[in-house]
Amino acid sequence: MAPENRKVDENFISKMRIIAARGFKNSAKGLSMMIGHEMTVSSPDVNMVPLANIADMLGGPENDAVGVYLRIEGNLSGQMMLIIPYQQALEFCDMVIDIPPGTTQELGKMERSALSEVGNLTGAFFLNAIAELTGISSQPSPPAVMVDMVGSILDVVVATMGAISDHVLMFDAAFKIGERNLQADFRIIPDPATLEKLTIAEIKEQ
Amino acid sequence: MSEPMSSVGLGEMRVSNDPSEVLIAFGLGSCLGIGMYDPVAKVGGMIHVVLPEQKSGNDPNIGKFVDTGIPLLLQKVVAKGGIQSRLIVRMAGGANMLVSPGLSGIFEIGTRNITKATEVFKELKIKIQKEEVGGQVGRTVRLYISDGRMTVRMMGAQERDLGAV
Numbered sequence: 001m002a003p004e005n006r007k008v009d010e011n012f013i014s015k016m017r018i019i020a021a022r023g024f025k026n027s028a029k030g031l032s033m034m035i036g037h038e039m040t041v042s043s044p045d046v047n048m049v050p051l052a053n054i055a056d057m058l059g060g061p062e063n064d065a066v067g068v069y070l071r072i073e074g075n076l077s078g079q080m081m082l083i084i085p086y087q088q089a090l091e092f093c094d095m096v097i098d099i100p101p102g103t104t105q106e107l108g109k110m111e112r113s114a115l116s117e118v119g120n121l122t123g124a125f126f127l128n129a130i131a132e133l134t135g136i137s138s139q140p141s142p143p144a145v146m147v148d149m150v151g152s153i154l155d156v157v158v159a160t161m162g163a164i165s166d167h168v169l170m171f172d173a174a175f176k177i178g179e180r181n182l183q184a185d186f187r188i189i190p191d192p193a194t195l196e197k198l199t200i201a202e203i204k205e206q
Numbered sequence: 207m208s209e210p211m212s213s214v215g216l217g218e219m220r221v222s223n224d225p226s227e228v229l230i231a232f233g234l235g236s237c238l239g240i241g242m243y244d245p246v247a248k249v250g251g252m253i254h255v256v257l258p259e260q261k262s263g264n265d266p267n268i269g270k271f272v273d274t275g276i277p278l279l280l281q282k283v284v285a286k287g288g289i290q291s292r293l294i295v296r297m298a299g300g301a302n303m304l305v306s307p308g309l310s311g312i313f314e315i316g317t318r319n320i321t322k323a324t325e326v327f328k329e330l331k332i333k334i335q336k337e338e339v340g341g342q343v344g345r346t347v348r349l350y351i352s353d354g355r356m357t358v359r360m361m362g363a364q365e366r367d368l369g370a371v
Contacts (some may be wrong), residue, residue: 025358051216052215052216055233056231060232061232061233062232062233062346064362069304073207094245118244144304144305146303146304147361148233148235148303148344148361149232149233149235149344149346149361150341151232151235152231152233152234152235152236152301152303152343152345153233153235153303153342154233154235155233155236155237155303156236156282156303156304158216159235159236159256159257159315159316160315162256162270163257163261166267177330190347
């Protein structure tokens with residue numbers, strides 16, 4: 001059944017929000033350790049969104065950005081993407097490589113590699129938290145880094161999900177570093193079969 | 207720029223004979239932006255297709271697919287006064303954004319879109335006059351209804367005529 005035809009059950013969404021919130025929190029913890037700055041989770045949510053609009057939510061399809069793309073593999077499957085506006089991605093590189101702010105001027109091989117590690121860690125920490133919470137384990141694929149317009153980066157998701165439905169269930173949050181005014185968007189689009197698994201999963205209280 | 211811009215989003219198409227209008231498909235990755243223009247009637251249309259073919263046959267969104275979208279765009283351009291034999295057809299997009307050893311193979315939708323579009327135009331006996339397709343780069347395309355100019359822009363670069371490399 002196409003997701004938009006499914007009656008979006010409030011209980012189901014609430015449960016996904018609990019799972020997503022735990023995952024995002026853990027990702028922020030991992031990121032904070034990696035870059036040596038406290039990162040906070042901003043507006044974590046789970047919603048059914050139209051595929052046609054997903055690029056608009058990031059300031060428009062022609063904005064320059066970096067996207068780190070990972071597949072979810074193992075007992076769960078789906079797609080994850082960390083999206084950072086281009087200028088802010090340069091600042092992230094400064095922090096990850098631990099060089100003075102403003103040093104990174106372009107994204108070469110080393111910078112792309114640093115950003116792919118950021119994506120990898122964000123995804124791994126998310127999935128680890130889900131595994132702890134539900135007992136279902138999965139891991140991220142090797143990351144792929146794209147530096148391009150937001151619309152073209154998100155075409156990867158649009159093209160893979162578009163044949164199934166015009167709407168997708170998206171887990172979405174932003175990671176922020178307050179004092180630097182930096183933001184990275186993290187989006188997870190689980191495959192439909194994975195949603196079924198999560199629906200029946202028993203959540204372990206901690 | 208003073209022209210009114212009409213954004214042609216995912217799976218959308220737009221046809222115009224308003225000389226002040228510019229049709230734009232922003233940030234095409236694996237999607238294709240296809241423009242048709244009749245220089246005599248000064249009618250043009252653009253479509254932003256996402257996937258090569260409508261497999262299930264029950265998706266109402268005809269503009270989303272190469273195989274159903276192109277014939278419908280042609281029909282609409284003709285309905286607005288365009289003549290098929292005069293049409294200038296250009297296309298851009300169809301990139302394969304993901305190139306990664308761990309992820310290759312399943313993401314060649316860009317290439318499949320291009321192949322399908324080429325087939326559809328061949329069946330319609332319409333020549334594709336210019337194209338900038340494939341590769342690993344996002345593109346924004348514009349079609350100016352006033353003079354039929356079609357341009358492409360990539361990240362960090364200036365807008366320039368499509369095919370003028």
